[in-house]
Amino acid sequence: MASRSYGACFLCQRAAVVNIMFRSVSSASLPQPKVDFLKGELHRKHPGVTNLKTVRLPEQLQLAAQSIIHRVRMPQLVERSQKLTNFLWSRKRAVEDLMLRQKAVSMEKELWEKAVQNIREDVDEQLLEDRIRKKVLSELRRTTYRWTPLKYDEDLSIVYMAARLAGGYAAARRALNEIKKRHPSFAPQTLLDFGSGLGTVAWASHSCWGDSLKEIVCVDSSAAMNVLAEQLLKGDDERAQPHIKHVYFRQFLPVSPKVQFDLVVAAFTLSELPNANDRADVVTTLWRKTNSYLVLVENGTKEGHQMMMEARDVLLKKQEKFVHDSRPASVFAPCPHEMMCPKLAKEPVTPCNFHQRYHPLPLPGRHECQTEKFSYLILSRTKTAEPTPEGLDWGRLIAPVLCRTRHVHCHMCCSDGRLQHMVVTARKHSRDVYRCARNSEWGDQLPIVEYVKEETEVHSDSES
Secondary structure: HHHHHHHHHHHHHHHHHHHHHHHHHHHHOOEEEEEOOOOOOOHHHHOOOOOOOOOOOHHHHHHHEEEEEEOOOOOHHHHHHHHHHHHHHHHHHHOOHHHHHHHHHHHHHHHHHHHHHHOOHHHHHHHHHHHHHHHHHHHHHHHHHOOOOOOOOOOHHHHHHHHHHHHHHHHHHHHHHHHHHHOOOOOOOOOEOOOOOHHHHHHHHHHHHHHHOEEEEOOOHHHHHHHHHHHOOOOOOOOOOOOOOOOEEEOOOOOOOOOEEEEEEEEEEHOOOOOOHHHHHHOOOOOOOOEEEEEEEEEHHHHHHHHHHHHHHHHHOOOOHHHHHHHOOOOEOOOOOOOOOOHHHHOOOOOOOOEEOOOOOOOOOOOOOOEEEEEEEEEEEOOOOOOOOOOEEEEOOOOOOOOOOEEEEEEEOOOOEEEEEEOHHHHHHHHHHHHHHHHOOOOOOOEEOEEEEEOOOOOOOOOO
16 A cells, blocks of 8 residues: 555655646747847836826916806806717718719609509609609608707807817827827927817827927917907907917918928817818818828717828828929827728718717716827828837737736737737737737727747657
8 A cells, every 4th residue: 555655645745846847848848038118127118108198287277277167157167068069979961962963862762652653644753853852852851860050159158168168178188198298309399270169289289299399370260269269368368478389370271381390280170160071172182281290080989080091091082283392291199000991881880989988077066087089080191100120010909908817908900901819818919919908098009019939848758
């Protein structure tokens, strides 16, 4: 019995040794990253992190807005601002004339086919045609979305400030932070804000680059909105100096196509234009005036996302007759590629959007943090970063990151133009990628590293 127990013990020890050897060999065969993408940064601050913590309005801007609201004392301001927010969020693009005509022809053809089946010899064809046309027009009026432009007078401008000042600032600040984080040496001296509204882009850009901005041109067709934006800059005191210097308000774009700005922004502006041709013309004009970056921001709805993709297609594919700047457009963010958006190719279509937490204006009923959902597009004329090392790629996280025990679920848009669901683990993707994934959020970039496996052989004792 003793010899048997000693034999069993020996076998157990031998099995443990073999197990340890196997584990060491397995760990040696784990993927080894080719490149150091961290560049000395902590995992929670890796180069792909572009999200911001909860955004607050600059103190001077918030105090000025509260002062104006207190001075004006507009009745039912909270209710009116909520109503305007709901309207802007649910707003769609106007139906294009071509689509309307195609729909009318299709309906008319269908009605004629039904009428022919029941037609009698003594029917007056002219009368029947008139009836069908009236029915088509009636149905089109009933089912077609009626897009109407908003005219911002003094009252509506105040309501818009209560509704959108903090959310608009948060979205602009987040979009501009993408440039600041990924191109740290970029220090714009001139800025053009088209459709400037309350001047939130001027405040957001000043938060990013401070006094490096020597000229900020704000263009908005509403005189009342320009007056309100200037009041906000002066802290609601006409005699005071503006908190941000060198800000100029205009109702029209600078005429000369040769005048360029380091940074051009249009936030929540394309949705105010009536049709695709007008949007294409405006985007093309803004691109001509761009020296380095063009930033477009819209609501994070299907409509907002599709407007971003329309603009991207216009600038990547359109050939201009007169070229004043031959440097081509390239997509800087958020898309990691310049192919068709894979979200538009899938059914059902879901928008590519991003979230930013922010503190709202302290109005009655608004005390908790809110979330701004937006879509954005940044196009560049300049080569902003070092060439991507071989074996390293970056994908964009397009959904919340789900952290689980020893693995992380990441939904990404990749540089090959495809959507990918990656389950990231330390064993499969390396400890660095795994920890970066756990510290990333929706909207950040995540490194995708190609790996080399070291070939090893495990030899048993009988073979040695």
